[in-house]
Amino acid sequence: MAFENLSERLQKALKNLTGKGKISEADINDASREIRLALLEADVNFKVVKDFIKKIKKEALGKEVQESLNPGQQIIKIVDDELTKMMGEEAVSLNKSQHIPTIIMMVGLQGTGKTTTVGKLANYLMKNEKARPLLIAGDIYRPAAIDQLKQIGQQLNVPVYSEDNQDVAEIVKHGLEEADKNKNDYVLIDTAGRLEIDEQLMDELKRVTAVAHPDNTLLVVDAMTGQAATQVAEGFNNDLDLTGIILTKLDGDTRGGAALSIRAVTGLPIIFTGQGEKLTDLSTFHPDRMASRILGMGDMLTLIEKAQQDYDAKEAEKMAEKMRENTFDFNDFIDQMDQVQKMGPLDQIIKMIPGLGNNPALKNIQIPEKQISHIKAIVYSMTPEERENPDILNPSRRRRIAAGSGRSIAEVNRMIKQFKQSKEMMQKMTKGDMGEFANLPGMNSPMGKMAMRSMNKRFKKNKKKRMKKIKRYRSK
Known part of the structure; x- marks a missing residue:
């Protein structure tokens, strides 16, 4: 991690x-x-x-x-x-053009995940800005690079412009004409990389820059290369006037040297980080939150933002109401499980909670996909009445459910017990009783206390923005 x-x-x-x-x-x-x-x-x-x-x-x-x-x-x-x-102190946003489209040119060496990151950024813009991007396939050298970008475009339902042409500057020129014709508000240009910086690569990128006049020239860097990442950034920046960095494979870098060095050495801001293979695995880089996580103080703001992004607001309100009325059942339990899965691996979520990131008992906690499938099999083996009314699950019903799901009676009993414990804890939190949370290991540690102070300070700073969001939601 x-x-x-x-x-x-x-x-x-x-x-x-x-x-x-x-x-x-x-x-x-x-x-x-x-x-x-x-x-x-x-x-x-x-x-x-x-x-x-x-x-x-x-x-x-x-x-x-x-x-x-x-x-x-x-x-x-x-x-x-x-x-x-x-x-870098604060998160940095992309430069936006006064007239559409906003043009983003992605550059970097081979093997940094540049083409995948083009797709991740397109997905991010669609999700957060309701954007209509066009992707331009400018990597004509790497085998299957154009096909890979087209596959990503199909997954996202985003158009990809490509040509059977050896002049990348011409391809980009025609792609921009296509974007202008279709009124795309963002254009993302995927460019070729090399194993190392050379004159031929830089000349090509300069010609593309002269044609595209990008609002953002983003260098995609592999975080696992450590200090070498700063040398690569300096090399590209000398010729291209970069506007920012995207760090990929941050989840695989246990050291973190690239993230800590690159801004101080080059002066270039880290704008996004990639942590995972999915097209959804791109996050805005917040220096203050990253510092808190490094020091074991958690990152509650990112956790809350992830919950807001991945949870359906109406469903969350409905679930809270069920908790208050004590009508939470197994159907809701499965829905909640699906929602939490969307937020990412459990061990990553735990690291964002103050004081829990390096707790030995929780350090490598994970819920395997197989275990989730077993829980779902048990629930799906229940009758509609049993799912809606867990209190009627007597021993004979449990034996039938065990046989139907292919799990042992002990496993069925354990799952039902866990459901009841989860329900009780969520009821307490819904009623405002945070005692359970406050007494979690590490919450009373100096790191935990400082994290809560820091979080409260940031919450107050953004209070007006949150209140406006709440009012907008309630008015719908």
Whole structure:
């Protein structure tokens, strides 16, 4: 998982400070040394690490302790702030043209997942901006690159422009004419890559740039290449004036050096990250949230946004009403399971909850697809009456359900017990009793408490926007 090694090392380095009433210069030097080693092992650029440690020590030694925090927590806050600054402080949006279409040119070396990322970005724009994009197949060298883009276009129901032509600039020119004719509001240009930067590649990309005048030139970089990613970014930026970075394969990078170095070295913002193979696996990069996750403080804002995106608002309201009225049944249980599956793997969701990310008992928790299929088989073996009224499930009915689903009676009993426990906990949360959540392992830890303070601060900052969204929803 992304940043896993770095996250563990940093938290270990800071853990010794959290319980102290007073921190000496020696304590700060010890923690700084551990943080420096953790960053270097994560393949973060040496100069970036040097500057980072210098800033932390200066802040830690010269800053008065805030009343609400003990000295150890103050150091954690300083590290959190400096990590955020290193990665860019705030999320950066795409440049939008004043006239349609907004043109996005995607560049990068071979093997970075560029063509797939074109599809992911098209899907993101359709979902978040109701966009009507056109994809232009500008990679005429890699075997099957055009076919791959066409397949992605079919999956998304998005048009793909291609030609049997060896002049990429001409293909792009004709593709833009097609977009103008069809009033597409976004054009995404997939370009060719190489194993390394060469003069021929750059000349071709410059000619495409001269024809397209892109509003965004985005470099797609493999996060797993570490420090090499910053060198690639500098190489492309020297010739093309990049506007931003998309980091792919972040889920496979346990170190995180590319994400931490690239903004500080190149000055280019990371705009999106790819974490997975699906066309839905593209996320806006939020430096402050990423810093919180690295330090084990969770990322509740992203978790809430994922829930808002993947949950149907009307269904969620209906479910909450059922909880209040105590009419939640097995049909609803299956619906809820499907909704949670849409949000992604359970271990990734848990990492976003403050204090739980590195809890040993929850670290690698997963629900295998096979287990979900078994639960569904048990529910589907029930009669409509049994699904709607779980209280009538006596021993003889349970034996029949076990035989019908091909599962053991013990498994059926366990699933019914889990359903009842889930129902009780969700009822408490619906009624506003957050005691269960507040007592989860790690929530009362310094990291957990700081995460909740940070989340509350951000929530207040965006309160007006949320209230407007709620009013819009209720007026429908």
